[in-house]
Amino acid sequence: MARLRLITEGIYLKQAPPLILIFFIFLSQVFSQGSEDENSLVWKIKDGNVNANTIEEYLDIYYKGLAQNPNLSGGGVQKHMQLVVEAHLSDTGISLQKLRYEDRSKNSRPALNASILDSMSIESIETLLSRKYKWTDIDPTVIDDGPITDVVNIFKERNYKHCRDVNWWSRNEIDISSNLHWVVRFKYASTAFVLEPGLPVLGYPAGLSRLLNIGVASEVVKAYLTVPWKPIYQFGGNHPIEGAWGGGYKFDTHRIGGMVGFQDISLNAKSLRRYHSPKSVVFIPKYALLYFSVTFAIDGIDKDVPTGPSSLSGRTTVWPSGSLRTRVGFKLIEYSHGEINQNGSFEEIMNSSGLSNVGVHFRAEYVTDQIRSSEEENQKRKSFILAAQINYDLDNQLGLVIESSYHPYRTIKLGLNMAYMGPKIFEWEKPDGTLDLFEWNPGFTVTPYFAVNF
Amino acid sequence: MVTRFKNFVGLFLFVLLTVSNAQEVEPKHTPLDPLKYDAWTIEYPPYKWIVEEKIKAYRVINPDENQNIPVVGTGDKVALVVSKFQKDNIVEIWYGADGHYTILKEKQVDWILGESAEEELRKKNTYFNLDARFIFEDRTGSAAGLNYIHQKNSAALSDVQISPDLIDINLSISRDYSFIYKWGYPRMALVNNQWGGMVLGVRNQSFEIGVRMPPVFYLNTDLLSLSDGIEAKHLNGGWGSFGAIKYQSFTGEISFVSPPSSSKKDFDASINDDQFLSIMDLSLLMYTDVQITHRNNQESLISAIFQGGLYLYRVQNYKYDPSGIFIPRTNTLDGDTLSSHQETKLGLYLSLDACTKVNQKIGRPLIEAQLQLHTSYAFMTALTVNINRHIAVPIYYTYMFEELQWAPRKALHIGFRTTFDL
Numbered sequence: 061m062a063r064l065r066l067i068t069e070g071i072y073l074k075q076a077p078p079l080i081l082i083f084f085i086f087l088s089q090v091f092s093q094g095s096e097d098e099n100s101l102v103w104k105i106k107d108g109n110v111n112a113n114t115i116e117e118y119l120d121i122y123y124k125g126l127a128q129n130p131n132l133s134g135g136g137v138q139k140h141m142q143l144v145v146e147a148h149l150s151d152t153g154i155s156l157q158k159l160r161y162e163d164r165s166k167n168s169r170p171a172l173n174a175s176i177l178d179s180m181s182i183e184s185i186e187t188l189l190s191r192k193y194k195w196t197d198i199d200p201t202v203i204d205d206g207p208i209t210d211v212v213n214i215f216k217e218r219n220y221k222h223c224r225d226v227n228w229w230s231r232n233e234i235d236i237s238s239n240l241h242w243v244v245r246f247k248y249a250s251t252a253f254v255l256e257p258g259l260p261v262l263g264y265p266a267g268l269s270r271l272l273n274i275g276v277a278s279e280v281v282k283a284y285l286t287v288p289w290k291p292i293y294q295f296g297g298n299h300p301i302e303g304a305w306g307g308g309y310k311f312d313t314h315r316i317g318g319m320v321g322f323q324d325i326s327l328n329a330k331s332l333r334r335y336h337s338p339k340s341v342v343f344i345p346k347y348a349l350l351y352f353s354v355t356f357a358i359d360g361i362d363k364d365v366p367t368g369p370s371s372l373s374g375r376t377t378v379w380p381s382g383s384l385r386t387r388v389g390f391k392l393i394e395y396s397h398g399e400i401n402q403n404g405s406f407e408e409i410m411n412s413s414g415l416s417n418v419g420v421h422f423r424a425e426y427v428t429d430q431i432r433s434s435e436e437e438n439q440k441r442k443s444f445i446l447a448a449q450i451n452y453d454l455d456n457q458l459g460l461v462i463e464s465s466y467h468p469y470r471t472i473k474l475g476l477n478m479a480y481m482g483p484k485i486f487e488w489e490k491p492d493g494t495l496d497l498f499e500w501n502p503g504f505t506v507t508p509y510f511a512v513n514f
Numbered sequence: 515m516v517t518r519f520k521n522f523v524g525l526f527l528f529v530l531l532t533v534s535n536a537q538e539v540e541p542k543h544t545p546l547d548p549l550k551y552d553a554w555t556i557e558y559p560p561y562k563w564i565v566e567e568k569i570k571a572y573r574v575i576n577p578d579e580n581q582n583i584p585v586v587g588t589g590d591k592v593a594l595v596v597s598k599f600q601k602d603n604i605v606e607i608w609y610g611a612d613g614h615y616t617i618l619k620e621k622q623v624d625w626i627l628g629e630s631a632e633e634e635l636r637k638k639n640t641y642f643n644l645d646a647r648f649i650f651e652d653r654t655g656s657a658a659g660l661n662y663i664h665q666k667n668s669a670a671l672s673d674v675q676i677s678p679d680l681i682d683i684n685l686s687i688s689r690d691y692s693f694i695y696k697w698g699y700p701r702m703a704l705v706n707n708q709w710g711g712m713v714l715g716v717r718n719q720s721f722e723i724g725v726r727m728p729p730v731f732y733l734n735t736d737l738l739s740l741s742d743g744i745e746a747k748h749l750n751g752g753w754g755s756f757g758a759i760k761y762q763s764f765t766g767e768i769s770f771v772s773p774p775s776s777s778k779k780d781f782d783a784s785i786n787d788d789q790f791l792s793i794m795d796l797s798l799l800m801y802t803d804v805q806i807t808h809r810n811n812q813e814s815l816i817s818a819i820f821q822g823g824l825y826l827y828r829v830q831n832y833k834y835d836p837s838g839i840f841i842p843r844t845n846t847l848d849g850d851t852l853s854s855h856q857e858t859k860l861g862l863y864l865s866l867d868a869c870t871k872v873n874q875k876i877g878r879p880l881i882e883a884q885l886q887l888h889t890s891y892a893f894m895t896a897l898t899v900n901i902n903r904h905i906a907v908p909i910y911y912t913y914m915f916e917e918l919q920w921a922p923r924k925a926l927h928i929g930f931r932t933t934f935d936l
Contacts, residue, residue, distance in 0.1 A: 101571065103628060154575045190576055196629035221558070221641050280644065280720045281759040283766050307798070309759040309766055311721035314558060314642045316691075318723045320757025320768045322796055346770040346796065348755030350723055392725075392755055394772045413772045417753070 099150060102200045104162070105143045107193035112139050115161070117184055121176050134173025137161040144169055144198055145188055154189050220314060220355040223383035223427040226445055228312050229254060229277050230513070237475070237511035239266055240292060243277075252277045254284070257291060261319065261421070262347060262393060263451035263459030264301055265479045267294040267505025270336060271303025271323070282310040286323055288334060291507075298503025300336055302343040304328050318350040318389070325396070330404025338400040342486075342500050345396050345411075351389025351421055358384050358426070380443070382428040389421045391451070397486040397498060409498075410488035412455075419453035443467045458482040465511075473511040480504040545652040546595060551605065553649035555593045556635070557642035557690065564631050565592050565607065572626045583626075584616055591690070593646035594635060604632050608649060615648075644690070644719065657809045658872040659817025659879060664803075666882070667867070668719055668760055673936040678706055678736065678908055678929030682717075684936070690718045696756070697729070701767070701865075702797055702827065703892035704749065705910045705927050706736055710793065710920075711751020711771065719760065726754035726771055736929050741922035749829070749920045750791045763803040765821075771795045774832060774840040790847055791832040791840065792920035798826040801863050817879075818868035825863040825888050829920060831855045846919050861889035876903040890915055898931065906931040 105111050115137055125132045146158040159177055160169040177185075187193075225231050229252050230243040242255040256273040257266035270291070275284025288303035305328060308321020325343055328334065335341055360381035394417050398408040428443040444466045451459035459482065465475035481502035490496050546553070556562045566586040573580050586592060586609050595606040604627070607618040618626060627635070651661045665671060670682035670692055679698025685691045696713040698706045707729070715724020728751040741747075754771035771793050801823025807814055831852070833843040842855035865886045869879035878900040886894040892915065898908040910927040917923060 106629060149571060149574055151574070153577070191572070191628075192576070192625050194624055194629065197631060221639075224642075278761050279642075281761050283759060283761075283764075307768075309721070309757050309768060311723070311759055313718075316716065318721075318757065320723065320755050320770075322768060322770055322798070324796075346754065346772065348723070348725075348757065348770075350725075392753070392772070394770075411773050413774065414753070417772055 099148055100157075100200055101145075101147045101149050101154070102198045103145055103191070103195045104198050105145065105188070105193060105195050107195070110187065110193045111141065111143050114143060114159075114180075114184055114188060115139050115141065117180055118172060118176055121179050122173070125176065125179075132173070132176075134171075134176060136163065136170060137172060143188075146200075147189060156185055156189060159188070220383055220385070222429075223355055223385050223425065224312065224314065226427050227385075227425055227447065232513035234514040235473075235511055236513075237473070237509050238292075239475075239477075239507055239509040240272065241266075241509075241511070250279050254282060256284070257289065259321075259344070259347070260461060260463075260477075260479075261349060261423075261449075262344075262391060263449070263461060263479065263481050264344075264502070265461060265463075265477055265505070265507065266291045267297040267300070267477075267507050268479050268481055268502050269301045269303060271301075273308070280311055280313060284308055284310070284321075286321065288328055290334075293507075295506045295508075296503060297505035298501050299340070299342070300502060302335055302341050304343050304345075308347075314353065314355065316350070316352050317387070318348070320348045322346045325406045328406070335400055340397070340498060340500070341399060341406060342395060342397050344393055346394045347392065349389055349391040349421060351387040351423075353385055353387040355383050355385040358382055380428045382426055385425045385427075387421070387423040387425075391419045391421050392417050393419065393453070395484070395486070397500070410486050412486070416453065416455035419451055419457075421449070421451050423447065423449040453484075455484065456482075457484045467513075471513050473513060475509045475511065477507045477509070478505070479507075545657075546606075546650055548650040550598055551595050551649070552598050552638070553593055553595045553608075553646040554638055554643040555591050555646045555690070557644055561635060561641050562586075562592050564635070565609070565627070568626050568628070568631060569609075582616075583618070583622075587611070591646070591648075593649055595646075595649055596636060596638075601636065604636060606649075608646070652809070654874075655871075656807045656811040656814035656817045658874075659814075659869045660805055660807065660809060660819065662872055662879060663817060663819050663867050663869055663882075667765075669717070670933070671878075672904075672933035675931070675933045677931045678910070678927060685716075692717050694722065694724060696724070699769070699797075700894065700896065700910065701799060701886070702825065703886065703888060703894040703912050703914075704794075704921065705894075705912060705925070706739070706929070708748045708912075708921055708925075710749030711754075713756045713769075715756065717758075721760070722756070722758040722767075724756045726751070726756050726769065728752060736927050738928040739926065741925040747918070747920055747922050749794050752793050752795075754795075765799075765801055765803070765823075767797075767799040769794070769797045773830065789834045790843065790919070791834060793830050793832065794827055794920075795830045796826070796828040798824075799863060800824050801865070806866075815871050816868055817871075818866060821863070821865040821867065823863045824860065825891070826860045827858070827891075829857040831857070831919065859891055861891060863888055873900075876900065878903055878906070882906075892921075904932055904934050906933075 116139060118137065119135070122132065122135050126135065141161045141163065144160040144162060145156065146160070148155050148157050156177065159172045161172065162169055222231060229245065233245045233247060235243040240255055240257050243252050245252040254275045254277045256275070258264050258269040258271060270289060271286050272289035273284040273286050275282050284307060286303065286306040286308065288305065302325070304323035304325035306321060306323030308319060310319040311317055323343060323345055358381060360377055361379040363376060363378050395412040396408055397410050398406050401407050425445070425447040427445050445464065447463040449461040459480065461477070461479045463475070463477045465473050467473050483499050483501040485497055485499050487495060487497040556565065569583060569586055573583060573585065590609050590611050593608040594604050595608070597603070597605050603620060604623045605620050607623050608615045610616055623632065651657065670684060673684045675682040679700050680694055680696040683693045685693060694713070694715050694717050697709065698704060699709040702709070711726050711729050713724040713726050715722060752771035752774055754769065756769045758765065758767040773795065774791070774793070801821045804820045804822070806818040806820050807816060831843050832840040832855070835841050844852045844855050846852065865884060867884050869882040872879050880900055882898040882900070884896040886896070892912060894910065894912045896908060896910050898906050900906045908929045908931055910929070912925045914921055914923050
């Protein structure tokens, strides 16, 4: 079972490895499959009849043996107790290693007498080993000294989907943020209504773009309508991309994700006031992104505290355990530069093309583990999310995005997003044959927000 | 009229060799009621491995049952069925692919998985999963035909499919993902190379994404093509993307190409000096499926699905100047003048997709038919005759409602489709 546990926990790292290491093992992990050999099986028999019949046969032999040997051990088991089987599995079959019983009064799992087990009928042992009854796995690492609990869950799966979900839509049914990032998940269907400002994945979050995506999302896909929109508030930002009517699709699974979308500025209302810079408009007519992702489990860091009431064991958490999801992909963004004429129509001056449209995308998201022990603890949960993203275009435009949010309580979220997009140069030939250029500088923006979750 | 016969000897030999080694399918499905049961496939590898390992262990412990309980194969789907009313048990586990499923019943699930593994696997919302519609599929009567149409429209019919417009190869590491190479777009009435360019990408049952690029090569599976021009008119390619999503009965598709970069003749290797170019730089298609024939009709000879939605396309016309620049043009080869170098059309997309009763032996209907209408743009009809499970002959007829610079007014393509398992 140790094997299964190792596999289910995926890549378990004591400390976050350097990014470069992540990058190199990234693709090998995307489609990799684990292989490991393990021969030990430990399980508890949950079928009352199997337990009672086996114990009865065992005790019969025990009492007969006791007459000959008054010091014979292994008689503590009672018919109502549950048995724990330790077996060895090989290619040729399975063999019994030990048989234990759970003594809840002593909170222990003593082993039954092996010599008595040897005297038991082959049919009884075969029944035990066939597992054709109700049973449950036991963690082999705690079999000797671990506590006995009613639910022994050896599949301590890191909640990678939780990590994906908080960035795809929300872990809550309702997540309404002051920066107009809204998610309303419908209770009886795995769909949600979603509002998303900007194109953050491409490096243009709310402060650096003037568009809003209104869509419907499912577990895997999103479809959205794009509309021009001015952020309610923003700090910083020099020259955002303009928004236009359009639409697109997104999808995201644990392995790959992507998006494809378009905007058509000719559909915009003929009003100059709607544009940030009518004389130098930059917008994105078409875009696509494809990425591969891998999620790592990151162990938390605790340290000893000499005094203080914060921790039961005298230790405090310096860095909480969580999941790190990394994404590497490439993108294709077409930029259009032009101006709004007196009629309110967009006149294109130049359109980017070729390799300058191609770029790479890297993103790392860290989400602290969800506490699963009790609802009460969940309510008090203090969790946080951190994300860092780099977008780099082959024409040397660099974009950085840092997103952070903190849950002081489960229903409240405080966040701070920062984004920087470097300058991009548009160069074109004028009718008289001379070259002209425009340097577009989107700049740096900071967007604090608060959100309520239900 | 031009008639082109293609030499397919090599392809035929390859297919025939493959077909001779392939096995026929006899689907064994017991349909469950989707109102009573929830079913999903496990998409998270570690959880799939739990099932895989448990089955392996059970086979070692009980070798007498190995014949009935095979190992989980690489790329097999693993699906769980849970009662909507009594959620504390997994009712069934299905594993396999392409209609070959092993079904473990509730008691076997208890014996094989154990309580703690079952408990974890039942928590659907905590790991990646997809709806497992195939669990509820009845493979008899009208339902079999409807399932066939759905599958044909959203995924490959077998591990490998070579059609007149695409090649689809299931990835061996996961059959949920396919590698696709497309060079036609029949759903926009652009058959074979009429679309211009090609797409390399991946798809699964929920999405499709790929890179559109200039045509490196076409695998022309036309046995015969007829069109009303001296040289069949077609669109030109370029760099861009293609994306599609599918969610329940809704499908949406977007395709775009960036404008040609100046001074880059190699943008499209096929162009010549002074050549007129037309590039579909944007197309959008959204539609929803409505089943016309009743799913539970065992006697029905025909199954049909109606699709209704919207389409939009935008074509940019250019002229390649010998100086190495693409110039937007407003004139045609015939000397006519256009109001703009850009043609945009928005209209209704209506389609009727039908097939005859699925032949249980070959797992295909004898005849598939599609009538497709893009209002004020094109009408297309497609008729496919399945010779056996692996070979089919599709016939496309397209008719454009007006004279277009980039597509023949009328065209007939008789193609070749092959499907086989690896």
